[in-house]
Structures are given as C-alpha cells and as structure tokens.
Amino acid sequence: MNDTDLGPEPAIVLVRPQMGENIGAAARAMLNFGMSRMRIVAPRDGWPNPKAVAMASGAGRVLDGAGLFDDLDAAVGDCDYVFATTARSRGLTKPVLSPERAMQQARALQAEGKKVAILFGPERAGLENDDVARANAIISVPVNPEFASLNLAQCVLLTAYEWRRHSSDVVPEVMEMAKTDWAKAGEVAALADHYEARLDEAGFFFPPEKAPGMKTTLRNMWTRMVLTRSDVQILHGVLRQLLRRKD
Template sequence: MEPAIILVRPQMGENIGAAARAMLNFGLTDMRLVAPRDGWPNPKAIAMASGAAGKVLDQARVYPTLAEAMADIDYAYATTARGRELTKPVMTPAQAMGDARERTATGGRVAVIFGPERAGLENDDVARANAIITVPVNPDFPSLNLAQAVLLTGYEWSRDMLPAQPAPHGRRPDGEVPATRIEIEKLADHWEERLDDAGFFFPSEKAPAMKLTLRNLWSRLPLTKADTRIFHGMLRQLVRRD
C-alpha cells in the first residue's frame, strides 16, 4: 500500500497543486491536508494540478489536526531540514522509503509528513512521527519547496518499480529508428556504384578488397533511417555538382 502524503497547514493553493502533480508522477494518490490556510477546495490548487493530477485533489481528505490525519497510520516520517532536540531515527529519502516499502510489505500503513512552506513542521508535529527524513543538500541552502520535497519522496518510493528506461512518447522519429538491412544494402550499393564511376576502386586488382572493406564499414555503423537518407542525399549532391 502506498504512503499517505500529509501536508500540514499548507499555505498556498499553488503549492498543494504542484505537490499533487509530484505525487501522481510516481503513482501516489493519498493526499491528506491538515488545516490548509486558505480553506478547501482551493481553485489555485486545481489550476496548478493541471489535468490528470486533479484526481489527487478530488480525493484529498482534510483534517483539523495532524493527530486525526494520522489515525490509521502505523509509522510516520516527518520531513525537516532543521536539527531537532527530539531523539528519533534520521534517514535520507532513499533510506526512509526503503524502510517504508518493508513496512508496507507486511501490511503496515505509513505516511510522510510535510510542513508549511514558510517555516516547516513544528516540534509538536515532528513529535508525532516515528522518524525524520532529511535530504542531504547544500548546507548553505538546505531549503526545498513543498513540491520538490514531495517529488523526492515519491521518486525514492517508486524507483524500484520504475522502468529502466524512459517510456517512448508516441511514434519514434526516424532519427531514432534503426535502418533495416535492406536500407543499408541499398545505401552500400549506391555508394559503391558512384565510387566505381568516379574511378575510386584503383588499381583494378585491389577493387574487390576495397569494395569488401567499404561494405563491411556500412554494416558496422549504427545507422538510423534518417542517416541513410542523409548519406543518399549527400552522394546525389556531390554527383550533381560534378
């Protein structure tokens, strides 16, 4: 079961919408809002969520207190960049989400708690969590905005489930599609014919070996369909200029 993302006293609707987008990027949909400053629903959040991520906002639940938002949670991680006097395990996002996967695999319910934009979580909020998440960033500028923090958490949660390579979008352009064997053969034939006409294969007794070397060269190149068209066009232009 996925982690619940709890936003405590979020201040700007735009940031809530951006957080919803970050969640859906990595398949997270359980958003919980604790006392949002500008009330709920928020038109600015809806506008920022932009399309599909609106469904995260549609099913977001609003609570008056953090304790109520955590009522069904077995283990919670509080995100904070500041040192705390509270004694708790401190983890990176990767460590925390690895721990979360282990807990959810045995039926546990986990949550990640994010504080308001201006000052982050208060000690009373952090005290309700079981562990702290701190992102190892530049110590001279440790602040992340709300959506960035949610995005990092979402990525670390889902990265073992993500595809090894980005998914292609729609039809691949010819510049990315490998040339077929026939296309490479026709290209090799075209160049061999024109080079023969130009007297390139000289002396005649060396011509077979030179043609073999050239044919082998074409087959070694990782040509795309677009590459073959360029090479054909280059040769036609050269012949035309002669």
C-alpha cells in the same frame, strides 16, 4: 470524503500548512504524478479553503478527497511506516534517505500491503522535532546547502516524481520513430557497399596496404550509428547527388 483508508500509494500529509495556495499547488504536483491521497493536519486558515481550490486548477479531486485531522497522531494512526521530509539535521537517530531511495522503499512496503505516509511541514519552518520523532525515517533532498529552502509544493513534487519514476509502467527511454522503422542489417550493408565502392573509385582507401582496415572501420561506423530506413535512403541520396554534381 475523508481519506481515512490508504490505497496503493502513500498518503501525502501536510502538517499545519499555512497558505491555501500551497495546498492547492501540492495537489497539482501530486496529481501530475498519479498521486491523490492527501491528508491535512490543522491548516492555519481552516478547511475547506477557496484559495487552495483556485490554485489546484484541475486537481480539485485531490482536495475533495483530502482527509482533515486535528493532530498528527490522528493523521498517521493507521499507517505502518512514516517518512518525514526535512532539509536540516534534527539530532535524532533515524535513517536519512534520498527521495529516490525513500520511494523505492515505499513501493516495497506498499507491495507488502503496508500503509505509508509522507510528512511535509509548514512553509515557514518545516516540521518540528516532535513531528519528525513520530516518523520511522527521514527524507532529505540533496539541495544547495547555501539555499536549502524548498517551497511546500516543490518538495511534494520531488517526492511524487520519485514515486512515479519507480512505477512499473514508466519506461526510462523511448524512441519516437517519426513514421519510419529501423533499417535492417541488409539495408545497412547495402549502404556500406555503396559508399565503399564510390570511395574506392575516388582513391580514398590509400595506401593499399591500409585499405582493408579502413574499410572495416568504415563498415563498423555504419552499424554503430543505428540507422533508420529514412536515414539510409537519405545517405544513399546524398552520395548520388554528390557524384551527379561532380559529373
């Protein structure tokens, strides 16, 4: 099956890739982040490639659906917008975007029904200027300038990660509750009362004129901690045990 009709994601276009292993690794990187549209332009070792299949390791469906093209013009002929990935200056007047910004733009284009492609060059030297000239914009990864070389699959993975990161179903942060719930305000207040009473008995709030401010600071600390019910129970238990041992 050839990928000649883009779906709701960009096409990853490998331009003259040299090693089947890197094609397979790129397929794995794509599928890791929910991408499956691969196009291959004039692979050095021909296609299909058994080394690519072996390296894909579970991502064979990406290779099965990959489109094979003789030249770049044919590979991107149906696309509305093309990005080219490169780590070096090309002397061409084009927008240069970070992977994050580029994938934000790609999502906006896809939402408008546009077909988007992302070009990745051969392992040895990357895309040629003639390849980059066919793109609308450049994606440049902010790598160490003293060692800017990225493996083909690494570059694909970075781009696919940014594509996935900007999807609507990726939550930036979650909290695993580990079989507990957040403590309610009343439970936190009861904990604060417990500690305040015991600390008062121990003479902690001294001198007397500073006691109100110290109590307010302590109570603010409890609410700022965002405690779970399990936390509250443990902290009650800690104080009880300390007092029991003192007695």
